[in-house]
Each structure stands twice: as C-alpha cells, then as structure tokens.
Amino acid sequence: MTASPKSRRRVLVGVSTVAAVSLGVGVVAGTRITSPEDAAAKTAAPKASQITVPVEKKALSSKVVGRGDASFDGAVNIRVETSGLTTPAIVTGKVPKVGSTITEGKALLEITGRPVIGLAGVLPMYRTLTPGSKGPDVLQLEQTLDRLGLDPGTVDDEYDGSTSRAVERLYEKAGYDAPEPDERLTQAVDAAEKSVDAAKNALRQAKAALKQAQAAKAKDLSVQQGAVDDAEENLDDAEDELADAQSKAGTPLPVSEVVYVKTLPRRVDDVKVERGGTVNGVVMSASGASLVVTLKVDAQTAERLKAGMTASLTLGDGTSVAAKVRRVTRNGEQYDVVVGPNTLTAKQLEQLRDANVRVTIPVKSTNGKVLTVPVAALSAGSDGGSRVEVLRDGKVELVPVTVGLSADGFAQVSPSGDASLADGDQVVVGR
Missing domain, CATH: 2.40.30.170 (Efflux pump adaptor protein, beta barrel domain)
Structure with missing residues (x-):
C-alpha cells in the first residue's frame, strides 16, 4: 500500500524535529565535556608568589x-628583751596602729612607762649597756648615735662619758627622761663627793697651819709643808675617785628600752600586744x-x-x-x-x-633607630651566616646580614660586605 503525500510530509517533519533536538542536545553536551588535561589545568594551585614586608628603621628594646x-618590703618580727626588768612587762602606752610607721629614734611602744626606742642595726639588744661596757654592740650604738647627729665622741667599742651624754640626748630627742643609773652607783658618787669635800677641808687646814708657822718665823717648816703636800695628794686622789664614780654613774642604756631593726623606717603590719597586756615575745611585725x-x-x-x-x-x-x-x-x-x-x-x-x-x-x-626585619625573614646560608631574601625588580636576591638585637619579633640587621640593604626594601617572609 502506498503512503499518501500528506502522510509522507508528516514523517519528514517528525524526523526533522528529532534531528534538530538531537543536534541541540549534542551541542549542549559538547560544551560540558572537558579533557583530563584541561581539568588538571583548571584545578591546579596558582603559581606561588613571595610574601614580602618592608625593611624598617626603628629602635628595638629587649x-x-x-x-x-x-x-611592703622586708617583713620582720620585733621582740623586746624584758629580762632586765624587775617588774612585770606591762604595756602602758604608745601601742601603734597597723599601717603606722616606725621611725628611727622614736618610741615604738611603752612598757612600764618607759619607751622602747627603735634604732637601725643588725645586732640585737642583748644586755644593758653602762659606762665601761665594751664590745661590738657598743660600737653599733655609737655608730647609730653618730649617724643621728648626737655626738658620742670617738666612735669605738667603749661606752664612756661621751657615749653616756649622747644617750641622754637620744632620750631627750625621743621626748623622755634619760634612764637613771643604779642606786649603788649614785651612792658611790655621793660618797666620793664627800671625800673630796673632806680632802679640800684638810688641805685648807694644812695651808693655814703652814701660813701660821711662816708668820711665826719658825725655823723648820718641814712638818707643815709635808702636811700640805699630803693634803694636796689626798685631794687629787679623792677627785680621781669622784671622776671614776661619776663616769660609772653615767646614763645607762637598758636592754628593755631599745630595739634594733635592720633598716628603718618600716610599716607596722601586725600588732601583737595591747595596752594593759604583758609583753611575751613578739610585740609586732613590720615591713619596709x-x-x-x-x-x-x-x-x-x-x-x-x-x-x-x-x-x-x-x-x-x-x-x-x-x-x-x-x-x-x-x-x-x-x-x-x-x-x-x-x-x-x-x-x-x-x-x-x-x-x-x-x-x-x-x-x-639599640642606640636609636636601626634597620630591622621580621625574624621570619632571616635564614641561614651554607656558611652558617644569616641572610635575607630581597625582592628587587621581580627577582629575589640573597643579601648576607649581621644580626644584632632581637625583640618583639624583629631583629636588627646590617648588610655584610658589599651587600646593600635599605629602609623600604622588600624582604621575603614566606610564600
């Protein structure tokens, strides 16, 4: 059976339509097909480039x-030696407050109505000092008195009359009466003074007898003159004994009335005593x-x-x-x-x-501003020396450098030999 012309036209149109659609699909598919070489080229990492920073001039400080x-500097415990007291060690006043300052030459506490004076020194107060005492503690005392301008005389290790008078001035400056010497010593002074008075009276009598004999024109005055000579010698001896007694009865320094602290002034950190209480060991702690x-x-x-x-x-x-x-x-x-x-x-x-x-x-x-680069810019050469990579006109040059101070991630550098490196040059720190 033969197809009609109309039917043949419909077939041709359908074939043409299918061909056109197929051609479009092929074109689209063709645009999405990539060769392995092209795919590798598109996914490869970009060509590496240097990361650079400029050389800078600045001061460095490590x-x-x-x-x-x-x-507060140097805390210490302060103790008062009360073994020399004949009465209980009762705190009667001058109790400091926490935060107050201990000043040299001033009372830091009162015990039985007497001051405890703070002085600067390394040796503790371990005995009462009196005229005639000798030792390193006396030397420390005289050095302290001299430093405070109280004139202890010759600074040595002997407690003498000059030391005694300087101690009197120490108490006066602190606002207290100086301590009294032992009663036996004052009694010895009284006795010595009476001996001097008696010797003076005996000398006056001997001189009067000599004068009377001279007026009578006695031929032999040896007895009267001898009595005068003996009286004068006795007076000299009596005056020497008085001077010695007075020296021994000079102002003492009781062991319970001074505390040595290594350095002063200091701040009171803690107080261990109260008014009316008894001292037993540490009275306070203090720091610088x-x-x-x-x-x-x-x-x-x-x-x-x-x-x-x-x-x-x-x-x-x-x-x-x-x-x-x-x-x-x-x-x-x-x-x-x-x-x-x-x-x-x-x-x-x-x-x-x-x-x-x-x-x-x-x-x-550094002494002022110097050439610096980040520490990351430094590398070691084959000779063990340091170098930096400098990017110039798109090319990298190796510049040997001497490295100085390093601080805060930067290093001081100076070019070695004939190499050049200047402020603003770009150095490579990474890629």
Whole structure:
C-alpha cells in the first residue's frame, strides 16, 4: 500500500524535529565535556608568589615582662628583751596602729612607762649597756648615735662619758627622761663627793697651819709643808675617785628600752600586744615602709637582670609608674626579682597595695633607630651566616646580614660586605 503525500510530509517533519533536538542536545553536551588535561589545568594551585614586608628603621628594646605581687618590703618580727626588768612587762602606752610607721629614734611602744626606742642595726639588744661596757654592740650604738647627729665622741667599742651624754640626748630627742643609773652607783658618787669635800677641808687646814708657822718665823717648816703636800695628794686622789664614780654613774642604756631593726623606717603590719597586756615575745611585725613588687623568674631570666636596672609597673587603670630593680635573690628553684617604684602618689599607693601588676624590665636596647626585619625573614646560608631574601625588580636576591638585637619579633640587621640593604626594601617572609 502506498503512503499518501500528506502522510509522507508528516514523517519528514517528525524526523526533522528529532534531528534538530538531537543536534541541540549534542551541542549542549559538547560544551560540558572537558579533557583530563584541561581539568588538571583548571584545578591546579596558582603559581606561588613571595610574601614580602618592608625593611624598617626603628629602635628595638629587649625586655622581661611578667606579673608580680605588691607588698611592703622586708617583713620582720620585733621582740623586746624584758629580762632586765624587775617588774612585770606591762604595756602602758604608745601601742601603734597597723599601717603606722616606725621611725628611727622614736618610741615604738611603752612598757612600764618607759619607751622602747627603735634604732637601725643588725645586732640585737642583748644586755644593758653602762659606762665601761665594751664590745661590738657598743660600737653599733655609737655608730647609730653618730649617724643621728648626737655626738658620742670617738666612735669605738667603749661606752664612756661621751657615749653616756649622747644617750641622754637620744632620750631627750625621743621626748623622755634619760634612764637613771643604779642606786649603788649614785651612792658611790655621793660618797666620793664627800671625800673630796673632806680632802679640800684638810688641805685648807694644812695651808693655814703652814701660813701660821711662816708668820711665826719658825725655823723648820718641814712638818707643815709635808702636811700640805699630803693634803694636796689626798685631794687629787679623792677627785680621781669622784671622776671614776661619776663616769660609772653615767646614763645607762637598758636592754628593755631599745630595739634594733635592720633598716628603718618600716610599716607596722601586725600588732601583737595591747595596752594593759604583758609583753611575751613578739610585740609586732613590720615591713619596709616602701612598697615593692616581687616578680618570680627562672634562672635563665635571672641571669639577665641585676639591681639598678630601670623598670616600670602598669597599674590597674593602665597608667605606668617608673621603678628600679632593687635586688635579685634565689628562692628555691626560682628567683625573686624585687622592683621598687621611684615615687608614688597616695592614689598610686592605694592602687598598688596588695595588687598583682604587670612588670616590664628593659634588658637591652639599640642606640636609636636601626634597620630591622621580621625574624621570619632571616635564614641561614651554607656558611652558617644569616641572610635575607630581597625582592628587587621581580627577582629575589640573597643579601648576607649581621644580626644584632632581637625583640618583639624583629631583629636588627646590617648588610655584610658589599651587600646593600635599605629602609623600604622588600624582604621575603614566606610564600
């Protein structure tokens, strides 16, 4: 059976439509097909490029930074030796308040109505000192009296009349009567004074007898003259004994009326006694009147630090206080670095009291601005020397350098030999 012309046209149209659709699908599919080479090229990492930073001129400073606790310097326990008292050691006044200051030459406490005077010294007061005493404790006393401007005479290890008079001035300056000598000594002075009076009277009588014999024109005056000579000698002896008795009866320094503390002034941290109570051992504890901050460091860091170095303390409000390293001492496996502020206002003192603060101690610094690069820019050459890579005109040049101080991630550098390196040059720090 033969298809009609109309039917043949429908078949051709359908075939043409299918072909056109197939062609479109092929074109679309063709645009999405990629060769393995093209795919690798498109997914590969971009070509590496250098990361550079400029060389800078600036000052560098190496420093130790940490946190430390504030406290008052050098706490000590203060004891009063009361063994020399003949009555109970009752506290009768001058009880200090916590936070008050112990000043050299002033009474820090009263016991049985007598002062306990604070003095600076390393030897404790272990005995009552009187005229005639000798020893290192006497030397310490005279050195102290001399330092206070109280004129103890020749500064030596013997307590003499000059020492005694200086002790009187010490008590006068503190606002108290000087202690009285032992009664037996004053009685000896009284007896010696009577002996001197008797000797003077005997001399007057002997001279009167001699004068009378001379007036009578006696031929032999040897007896009367001998009596005068003996009387004069007796008077000399009596006056020597009086001087000795007076010296021994000079102002003493009772063991219970002085306390030596290594350094003064100091701040009272704690009081162990009260008025009306009995002294038994420690009467108070005191620390240095100056506030310090103690920073703990390891041995390696401690080797870089020494007394006298400048430092700074950062307070809670962010302000900075100039300070100095006072001392570096070993404390077990660590070291204590004690830093003291140069000056403090009342507000700063309150901020620092019992606080934990940031401490900065510059260890070394460059002399003004120098060429610097990040530490990451340094590398080692085959000869063991240091070098940096400098990007110039798209090319990397190796520049040998001498490395100086390093601090805060930067290093001081200077080009070696004929190499050149200048502020603003771009150095490679990574890729």
